[in-house]
Amino acid sequence: MTALDVTEVKEGVDQETVDAVKELSGNYKYGWETEIEMDYAPKGVNPDIVRLISSKNEEPEWMTEWRLSAFARWEKIKEPTWAMVNYPDIDFQDIYYYARPKSMEVKPKSLDDVDPKLLATYAKLGIPLKEQAILAGVEGAEDIPAEGRKVAVDAVFDSVSVGTTFQAELKKAGVIFCSISEAIREHPELVKKYLGTVVPASDNFYATLNSAVFSDGSFVYIPPGVRCPMELSTYFRINAENTGQFERTLIIADKGSYVSYLEGCTAPKRDVAQLHAAVVEIIIEEDAEVKYSTVQNWYPGDENGVGGIYNFVTKRADCRGDRAKVMWTQVETGSAVTWKYPSCILRGDDSQGEFYSIAIANNMQQADTGTKMVHLGKRTKSRIVSKGISAGKAQNTYRGLVSMHPKAKESRNYTQCDSLLIGDKCGAHTVPYIEVRNNSSRVEHEATTSKVDDDQLFYCRSRGMDEEEAVALVVNGFCKEVLQALPMEFAMEAQALVAISLEGSVG
Amino acid sequence: MALAKLKMDATQARLADVVLPDGAAWGNAARADALARVQAMGLPTKRDEYWKYTDPASLVAHDAPKAALFHNDEGPLFTAVDRVRVVFVDGVFDADASDDLRAEGLEIERLSDAMKTDIHWAKDVYGVLETRGQTPVARPLAALNTALATDGVVIRVTGKASKPVNLIYLHQDENSDAILHNVVKVEAGAEVTLLETGPAAARFSKALEVDIADGGTFHHVRAQGRDHERRAVTHCFARLGAAATFKSFTLTFNGVLTRNECILEIVGNDAVAHVAGACVGDGKDFHHDDTVFVTHDAVNCESRQVFKKVLRNGATGVFQGKILVKPGAQKTDGYQISQALLLDDDSQFLAKPELEIYADDVACSHGSTSGAIDETALFYLRSRGVSHNEARNLLTLSFVAEALEEIADDTLADELRDRLEGWLSRHS
Numbered sequence: 001m002t003a004l005d006v007t008e009v010k011e012g013v014d015q016e017t018v019d020a021v022k023e024l025s026g027n028y029k030y031g032w033e034t035e036i037e038m039d040y041a042p043k044g045v046n047p048d049i050v051r052l053i054s055s056k057n058e059e060p061e062w063m064t065e066w067r068l069s070a071f072a073r074w075e076k077i078k079e080p081t082w083a084m085v086n087y088p089d090i091d092f093q094d095i096y097y098y099a100r101p102k103s104m105e106v107k108p109k110s111l112d113d114v115d116p117k118l119l120a121t122y123a124k125l126g127i128p129l130k131e132q133a134i135l136a137g138v139e140g141a142e143d144i145p146a147e148g149r150k151v152a153v154d155a156v157f158d159s160v161s162v163g164t165t166f167q168a169e170l171k172k173a174g175v176i177f178c179s180i181s182e183a184i185r186e187h188p189e190l191v192k193k194y195l196g197t198v199v200p201a202s203d204n205f206y207a208t209l210n211s212a213v214f215s216d217g218s219f220v221y222i223p224p225g226v227r228c229p230m231e232l233s234t235y236f237r238i239n240a241e242n243t244g245q246f247e248r249t250l251i252i253a254d255k256g257s258y259v260s261y262l263e264g265c266t267a268p269k270r271d272v273a274q275l276h277a278a279v280v281e282i283i284i285e286e287d288a289e290v291k292y293s294t295v296q297n298w299y300p301g302d303e304n305g306v307g308g309i310y311n312f313v314t315k316r317a318d319c320r321g322d323r324a325k326v327m328w329t330q331v332e333t334g335s336a337v338t339w340k341y342p343s344c345i346l347r348g349d350d351s352q353g354e355f356y357s358i359a360i361a362n363n364m365q366q367a368d369t370g371t372k373m374v375h376l377g378k379r380t381k382s383r384i385v386s387k388g389i390s391a392g393k394a395q396n397t398y399r400g401l402v403s404m405h406p407k408a409k410e411s412r413n414y415t416q417c418d419s420l421l422i423g424d425k426c427g428a429h430t431v432p433y434i435e436v437r438n439n440s441s442r443v444e445h446e447a448t449t450s451k452v453d454d455d456q457l458f459y460c461r462s463r464g465m466d467e468e469e470a471v472a473l474v475v476n477g478f479c480k481e482v483l484q485a486l487p488m489e490f491a492m493e494a495q496a497l498v499a500i501s502l503e504g505s506v507g
Numbered sequence: 508m509a510l511a512k513l514k515m516d517a518t519q520a521r522l523a524d525v526v527l528p529d530g531a532a533w534g535n536a537a538r539a540d541a542l543a544r545v546q547a548m549g550l551p552t553k554r555d556e557y558w559k560y561t562d563p564a565s566l567v568a569h570d571a572p573k574a575a576l577f578h579n580d581e582g583p584l585f586t587a588v589d590r591v592r593v594v595f596v597d598g599v600f601d602a603d604a605s606d607d608l609r610a611e612g613l614e615i616e617r618l619s620d621a622m623k624t625d626i627h628w629a630k631d632v633y634g635v636l637e638t639r640g641q642t643p644v645a646r647p648l649a650a651l652n653t654a655l656a657t658d659g660v661v662i663r664v665t666g667k668a669s670k671p672v673n674l675i676y677l678h679q680d681e682n683s684d685a686i687l688h689n690v691v692k693v694e695a696g697a698e699v700t701l702l703e704t705g706p707a708a709a710r711f712s713k714a715l716e717v718d719i720a721d722g723g724t725f726h727h728v729r730a731q732g733r734d735h736e737r738r739a740v741t742h743c744f745a746r747l748g749a750a751a752t753f754k755s756f757t758l759t760f761n762g763v764l765t766r767n768e769c770i771l772e773i774v775g776n777d778a779v780a781h782v783a784g785a786c787v788g789d790g791k792d793f794h795h796d797d798t799v800f801v802t803h804d805a806v807n808c809e810s811r812q813v814f815k816k817v818l819r820n821g822a823t824g825v826f827q828g829k830i831l832v833k834p835g836a837q838k839t840d841g842y843q844i845s846q847a848l849l850l851d852d853d854s855q856f857l858a859k860p861e862l863e864i865y866a867d868d869v870a871c872s873h874g875s876t877s878g879a880i881d882e883t884a885l886f887y888l889r890s891r892g893v894s895h896n897e898a899r900n901l902l903t904l905s906f907v908a909e910a911l912e913e914i915a916d917d918t919l920a921d922e923l924r925d926r927l928e929g930w931l932s933r934h935s
Contacts, residue, residue, distance in 0.1 A: 421867035430862040434875055439849030442878040
């Protein structure tokens with residue numbers, strides 16, 4: 001039973017939307033737990049724990065030092081309080097910072113050696129860790145040619161990467177796709193060159209903590225001129241209790257390359273809130289393009305706000321070269337508290353950043369999410385489309401920055417953010433920051449209600465359409481702009497989202 | 508923590524030699540209370556979220572920075588309007604220069620006189636609306652004004668006022684530091700127009716509290732003086748009862764620093780609140796900030812915020828606007844638009860148009876745009892034989908028009924439009 005069942009919905013809000021929101025956020029399907037023996041580091045965080053994580057990952061000295069300096073900094077800084085979210089104080093010493101399945105003590109040589117229990121976990125989640133082409137649960141995938149439907153997966157279970165598929169095939173194309181711990185060992189020159197250059201260890205409270213204690217995550221390097229032959233994806237699963245997950249992802253798209261990267265995540269239902277503080281860094285060189293898509297489905301807690309994941313994430317893409325492109329697409333349905341602003345630094349001339357987001361918050365969920373578009377290069381373009389839906393007693397905030405620097409001549413930004421409230425106990429908020437420091441750039445921000453335009457309706461009616469048909473045609477399919485940006489692999493989620501419309505939005 | 512302590516130490520140091528003006532018990536209590544609030548909040552610094560785009564240092568400093576006197580060759584505004592003139596010179600009431608304060612439907616008194624009266628209606632407004640306006644965002648400079656205001660007027664509107672009241676602020680001393688506090692109480696069904704004109708002082712802190720009872724109407728038209736070196740921080744706190752109307756428009760020319768805050772609280776159903784502003788600034792030392800906070804706490808109310816900024820030669824325009832719709836404030840119609848026209852490449856526009864909504868049956872929209880003059884429109888006018896400057900001024904005027912339209916009285920609007928045209932032709 002969710003709060004939606006007892007909510008009176010205002011006239012004008014589409015019933016299908018209400019049902020879809022309920023479906024997406026009301027019944028958490030991934031709340032089961034895998035019973036597996038785990039190795040834990042002692043609870044809490046201190047320099048010894050940082051060293052322990054570093055040694056478990058068999059890291060070189062420079063990496064350990066990097067972590068330790070981040071930790072020293074973290075001890076001096078305070079948690080940010082500016083977001084419109086409320087949660088009890090987190091006891092950072094009451095969390096396990098490292099949890100690894102016992103069976104992963106000796107790193108499996110191939111996927112065949114991986115503990116069947118772990119493989120079964122991912123199979124149950126619909127994430128096949130076999131090098132097979134069929135996408136679980138995606139209707140119509142059979143009709144797609146084999147080449148087009150391959151997805152390489154890096155599966156992260158609590159603190160460790162369980163395995164990465166299609167590595168050999170990717171290697172042939174020159175693509176490096178592995179866990180970040182492996183990359184630190186095998187490709188230190190790349191990691192050293194790029195790690196912390198987009199999100200410095202000093203960036204913010206959670207990024208600094210992550211820099212000190214990150215345990216695993218994914219690493220992607222696409223060499224110059226290479227179009228990655230398949231989609232890459234990472235699936236994060238939190239399983240162990242009282243454990244924080246601190247993953248770190250580093251994606252480098254060298255000159256003229258292309259990659260589409262997907263991220264998924266789930267966690268079991270528990271009464272105690274768990275912390276997830278990730279950092280994602282993307283470097284995009286000249287003429288390269290990266291698409292980063294997320295369906296964030298961490299456990300949101302129950303209808304009384306008990307349990308759930310605190311999702312405090314720093315994601316940033318740096319378009320370093322001219323004509324570099326990045327596209328963030330996110331569907332946020334999970335987590336008790338979300339604090340996440342995937343951002344674009346548009347440094348190269350003519351570089352482009354796009355951000356498409358649907359954030360759905362139900363029951364006691366709180367989401368404070370948005371993006372930053374920092375225009376530094378000439379003729380840079382950005383586009384922000386954000387849709388927030390609140391239901392139950394949830395609070396949903398869009399927070400964003402568009403900054404046009406004096407040298408970013410002739411740049412463009414278009415921002416649209418809409419909010420829909422389902423019921424009168426929830427809240428929807430918009431906090432945009434707009435900083436324009438030259439006059440050849442154009443910035444437009446709007447957050448308007450999307451009531452059906454009478455003129456358009458009249459036009460359709462005069463052409464013989466009945467009222468219902470006309471409304472269906474005129475009403476902008478609420479999520480369509482975002483859905484179009486979602487890759488095939490998220491078709492299941494997309495199907496559910498199609499039913500959502502912004503009819504009756506408040507602003 | 509260290510920062511908070513620094514701020515408090517700075518506040519204590521700044522307030523060390525403050526002596527509160529003396530009056531009746533209620534006035535002294537309001538002032539002491541306000542001073543205590545300033546001490547608790549701390550004076551603003553550039554690190555505060557609501558001062559992120561405007562540096563308050565020169566507004567907070569102990570002594571007012573000098574501002575050269577400006578010879579205004581255009582003559583005073585609104586001379587054709589039959590009005591009650593209330594003149595302040597560098598923040599001090601000038602009885603000789605002012606008109607007879609008696610007019611039908613109006614009770615006008617000097618603030619210091621009201622504060623000497625033990626039982627006075629102003630007690631329920633002075634510092635009261637300002638205090639209400641301190642949450643959720645602290646406005647320490649307004650509290651400081653309540654504590655230290657040396658002059659001002661209190662106006663009670665008992666019926667339909669027979670003529671507008673014009674507060675005229677003259678600037679005659681280049682070191683003047685004026686702190687004025689005005690209070691307006693519009694009784695049920697009453698109606699008044701308040702005009703405010705002039706630069707006032709080298710540094711001007713002004714607070715205006717407006718309490719509008721059910722069915723009352725308050726019109727406000729303001730033109731801040733053309734003095735290039737003046738600084739001003741103004742606060743308007745208004746509370747609207749059922750079916751009350753509040754309409755305010757401000758035109759700002761020049762000025763090194765202007766921060767105009769408008770904090771509206773709608774507590775009665777079916778009320779209407781419009782706040783608009785236009786500013787034109789030329790040069791790197793022009794900084795203009797509009798900070799607006801509209802709280803909807805009643806059903807079926809309407810609010811509009813319309814702000815236009817024309818900026819050139821390195822001028823800075825700031826807009827921080829917010830619409831807060833409280834739980835239960837259903838059928839709210841909130842609208843907010845902030846636009847900047849940047850006439851050259853050095854000027855900047857910094858905006859934060861916020862919405863915070865806790866009711867589901869409302870319509871709130873906000874928009875913000877920034878850019879240069881439309882080249883196509885310019886080309887069109889040029890092709891019709893209009894000179895480049897004239898075409899640009901024409902397009903600039905049309906850009907500002909939406910804000911000017913918020914002035915209900917056409918005579919007042921036309922006069923301000925003429926002044927605007929004058930400014931544009933001088934600065935082209």
